[in-house]
Amino acid sequence: MNGESLERLFNPRSVVLVGASDKSLWSQLLDRNFVTTGFKGPVYLVNKRGAPAHGRPAHTSCRELPEVPDLAYVFV
8 A cells, every 4th residue: 555545544535434324323323423523525325225314315326426435434
C-alpha cells in the first residue's frame, strides 16, 4: 500500500455502508458514529432493495453512487 491508500483508509473523504439497514445494529452504530463525530464527507447507504435506512434514502447498487467512496463497510 502506498501513502495515499493509507490516508484514504484512515482519513476517508467519503464512505459507503453496503447492506445498510435499520435492522442491523452495526449499520446503526456506524452511521450514528459518522453523524455524532462530525464526519464532513458523504456517507452513502446501499442495500439490495434500495429501502431507506437511518432516515435517509439508499441506493440499490454501488454503481449508482455519484463517486467511488474511499472506504466501504460491508455488512454480511
